[in-house]
Amino acid sequence: xxxxxxxVAASNGTNAAAPASKPTKAGAAANWADExxxxxxxxxxxxxxxxxxxxxxxxxEIALWSFVxxxxxxxxxxxxxxxxxxxxxxxxxxxxxxxxDMSEAMASTLDIxxxxxxxxLLRQVHHWAAMLFIASMMIHMMRxxxxxxxxKPREINWVIGATLLLLGTLEGFTGxxxxxxLLSGTGIRAADGFMMAIPIVGTYISFFLFGGEFPGDDIIPxxxxxxxxxxxxLLLALIGAHLILxxxxxxxxxxxxxxxxxxxxxxxxxxxxxxxxxxFFFITFGxxxxxxxxxxxxxxxxxxxxxxxxxxxxxxxxxxxxxxDGALRIxxxxxxxxxxxxxxxxxxxPVIVLPMAAWMVVLMLPFIESWITGxxxxxxxxxxxxxxxxxxxxxxxxxxxxxxFWAAGGNDIIAIKFHLxxxxxxxxxxxxxxLGPIVAFIIxxxxxxxxxxxxxxxxxxxxxxxxxxxxxxxxxxxxxLPLPEDEAFAMTVRDRGxxxxxPELKKxxxxxxxxxxxxFYYDHDVDKPTPEELSEAHHHAEHEAHAxxxxxxxxxxxxxxxxxxxxxxxEPLSH
Amino acid sequence: MRLLNRSVGRLSRHRRRPLAGxxxxxxxxxxxxxxxxxxxxxxxxxxxxxxxxxxxxxxxLFMINCSTCHGSNGEGITTQNxxxxxxxxxxxxxxxxxxxxxxGRMPMAQPGAQVEVKDPSFSxxxxxxxxxxxxxxxxxxxxxxxxxxDPETYGSEKEKEEAVTLGGQIFLTNCTACHNFTGAGGxxxxxxxxxxxxxTDPKHIYEAMLTGPQSMDTFSxxxxxxxEKKAVISYVESMKEQPDYGGxxxxxxxxxxxxxxxxxxxxxxxxxxxxxxxAHTTRTNQTKKGSAK
Numbered sequence: 001x002x003x004x005x006x007x008v009a010a011s012n013g014t015n016a017a018a019p020a021s022k023p024t025k026a027g028a029a030a031n032w033a034d035e036x037x038x039x040x041x042x043x044x045x046x047x048x049x050x051x052x053x054x055x056x057x058x059x060x061e062i063a064l065w066s067f068v069x070x071x072x073x074x075x076x077x078x079x080x081x082x083x084x085x086x087x088x089x090x091x092x093x094x095x096x097x098x099x100x101d102m103s104e105a106m107a108s109t110l111d112i113x114x115x116x117x118x119x120x121l122l123r124q125v126h127h128w129a130a131m132l133f134i135a136s137m138m139i140h141m142m143r144x145x146x147x148x149x150x151x152k153p154r155e156i157n158w159v160i161g162a163t164l165l166l167l168g169t170l171e172g173f174t175g176x177x178x179x180x181x182l183l184s185g186t187g188i189r190a191a192d193g194f195m196m197a198i199p200i201v202g203t204y205i206s207f208f209l210f211g212g213e214f215p216g217d218d219i220i221p222x223x224x225x226x227x228x229x230x231x232x233x234l235l236l237a238l239i240g241a242h243l244i245l246x247x248x249x250x251x252x253x254x255x256x257x258x259x260x261x262x263x264x265x266x267x268x269x270x271x272x273x274x275x276x277x278x279x280f281f282f283i284t285f286g287x288x289x290x291x292x293x294x295x296x297x298x299x300x301x302x303x304x305x306x307x308x309x310x311x312x313x314x315x316x317x318x319x320x321x322x323x324x325d326g327a328l329r330i331x332x333x334x335x336x337x338x339x340x341x342x343x344x345x346x347x348x349x350p351v352i353v354l355p356m357a358a359w360m361v362v363l364m365l366p367f368i369e370s371w372i373t374g375x376x377x378x379x380x381x382x383x384x385x386x387x388x389x390x391x392x393x394x395x396x397x398x399x400x401x402x403x404x405f406w407a408a409g410g411n412d413i414i415a416i417k418f419h420l421x422x423x424x425x426x427x428x429x430x431x432x433x434x435l436g437p438i439v440a441f442i443i444x445x446x447x448x449x450x451x452x453x454x455x456x457x458x459x460x461x462x463x464x465x466x467x468x469x470x471x472x473x474x475x476x477x478x479x480x481l482p483l484p485e486d487e488a489f490a491m492t493v494r495d496r497g498x499x500x501x502x503p504e505l506k507k508x509x510x511x512x513x514x515x516x517x518x519x520f521y522y523d524h525d526v527d528k529p530t531p532e533e534l535s536e537a538h539h540h541a542e543h544e545a546h547a548x549x550x551x552x553x554x555x556x557x558x559x560x561x562x563x564x565x566x567x568x569x570x571e572p573l574s575h
Numbered sequence: 576m577r578l579l580n581r582s583v584g585r586l587s588r589h590r591r592r593p594l595a596g597x598x599x600x601x602x603x604x605x606x607x608x609x610x611x612x613x614x615x616x617x618x619x620x621x622x623x624x625x626x627x628x629x630x631x632x633x634x635x636l637f638m639i640n641c642s643t644c645h646g647s648n649g650e651g652i653t654t655q656n657x658x659x660x661x662x663x664x665x666x667x668x669x670x671x672x673x674x675x676x677x678x679g680r681m682p683m684a685q686p687g688a689q690v691e692v693k694d695p696s697f698s699x700x701x702x703x704x705x706x707x708x709x710x711x712x713x714x715x716x717x718x719x720x721x722x723x724x725d726p727e728t729y730g731s732e733k734e735k736e737e738a739v740t741l742g743g744q745i746f747l748t749n750c751t752a753c754h755n756f757t758g759a760g761g762x763x764x765x766x767x768x769x770x771x772x773x774x775t776d777p778k779h780i781y782e783a784m785l786t787g788p789q790s791m792d793t794f795s796x797x798x799x800x801x802x803e804k805k806a807v808i809s810y811v812e813s814m815k816e817q818p819d820y821g822g823x824x825x826x827x828x829x830x831x832x833x834x835x836x837x838x839x840x841x842x843x844x845x846x847x848x849x850x851x852x853x854a855h856t857t858r859t860n861q862t863k864k865g866s867a868k
Contacts, residue, residue: 097740120820183829291840309748312755319831409831
């Protein structure tokens, strides 16, 4: 958009606007670009965009920046990697494998590790960044859900985020499979088994993907295309959509003085966030680079080339596939035989049904919640996890469920490192994945409710000062002081009672499922104090606050509050 | 080459003479017999005497330290309920004793799913004596010579390198399923484990392959030849010498500990940085330094 000087001149009155002084070179270049691309308007919009400040808002940024690291290091790796299963004899620098037959994929991975300058470093940076990409997506998702940022109008962005998590996992798995070393080959072999466990169509899917019987010659080139083209393109598009929606919705903020559902209080993109974000990008790159430099990841040379006759203890997928692997490990060996075909429930349930079902549940969480609560309003102010006890407890229960399977994925390592029986671990986890989430739900909900009560106590009676007073009778009590006003305000910015209207009864006079769930959702939820309760409490506290005003700014002790009574020893005796 | 052919040709012409066979036989018998007479009788007699003394010493040690579980004659003890209290040692061979006692597994600290490795309770001389005694109970594998297991005894560096490559493939085919791709060990059912072999003496690795302690398979010489056993040991030893090319190896346990590093070190540091960045911001709600209190 070019600057229209005619209007300026007209509104300025009689004199025509003085011709602009000769622009600088940079200015001229910027103008040239602006006249053709309209960058001025966009950058003006973006640079003035306000974002609120909180450390937890930067967790998604870790995912974004590790994705950038993945793109950069990934491009480097494609320059050397040969996605081919053609068999050659390795003649590279790594002596213990010299003369061994292997696929070109494995040989080129060894070349990247030992013969390409900086290759091993960048391979490890790429892999560490992948581990962090998915981990940071998960903690970002936890933050969003625990603070209620998934509520209207952000449900679609939640769905995009959940899809990114799934795609990231698939992207990670395909990348893990590419080197064609013993570990990744074992992983592909397992994946082949998972596909074949799908009833009826399983073997066809497997033959379709592998281009025939496992392993064939096609799987590595096909996974390569999926890994470097298909999924990255989808990831990029969805990340773009995720960020556009973030800008469109505006960022959520914590409640506080001056912060409403209709504004965003924070700092502009330029200069604040542009510098913070750039800094955080370099920090993320730096941390992954240091990890790549100092921590070994997937030492393919020790695994050697894949060979179906070989397997190694400690064959695990990367951590994000660990929980379906764990489910597979603790699943009882159920199998059925119908009409001469084997139905492997022991594989189909834990690896195919469970992850897909879990993903669907995660996808549906915002919709399930708004259906239960009946809350259809827009929300831009965040909630503290304690102020939605049932939601918080539900997610903690899901996390416990995940953690049980996750632990099962490392059952052999747990067994040898903690001197336990792998069988006992299995029996324990079989019960834990069902009972653990229930216990976690109950504990978390009660915990949240207790914190709500504690908040109310702080609002009504002030915070604990740590100053303990002994009365002449020998009783002790702790001095409480009123909360700072802005803190008290932030704590009281929340709904009173239920969000939605009371659900109607069914025709037979009974509560509907939705009504029961809504009752359960809000059960024992503690309301914030009413204004009357607050003003009464404040009136009561005023006297004490007045007494306190004299002491502001220096250490207080119990004698500040006991009218400076003297000890009984100093009192004159009565006889 | 031509010279050699000619001499071979001459030899083969002589070979066909009628008396040649008898002459060769005579020479062979004389030399064998002579050598035997010259070397064997005295040393064998001495050896037998030494061996008898060694066995006697071993038996004494055995009676004090081993017989409680393995029986006074090494025949093994079974409880009244038919459970094995201590297995029979007849035919386990000297290699078994050298492995079990030499790695500190025997005498066992306590019965259980896994016999734990500890500092050996006996000197090598005492172990040799007990091994001699147990070997006298019945034929079994003997303690290998240094040439059989020590990778340093290869003729050339090239020979050793080839052995490492061969050994690596045998290791990955036969050993990693339990002992892990680095030899760091793995889990076995009901509290048992395939122990780490990263600090195991080459001789003991050889003996373990030969005798198959606990859950381990016995890799007989027909299954993995002595040369192949030595190659496996060469690979394991070379892995110990090899630097960790990628950096800290996270316990060499594979993806589980790598995941732990990603979450705790990687994500931990990044979240700490996020906290730090958010804490350093333009402050609007705090009084400036030096302003009126």
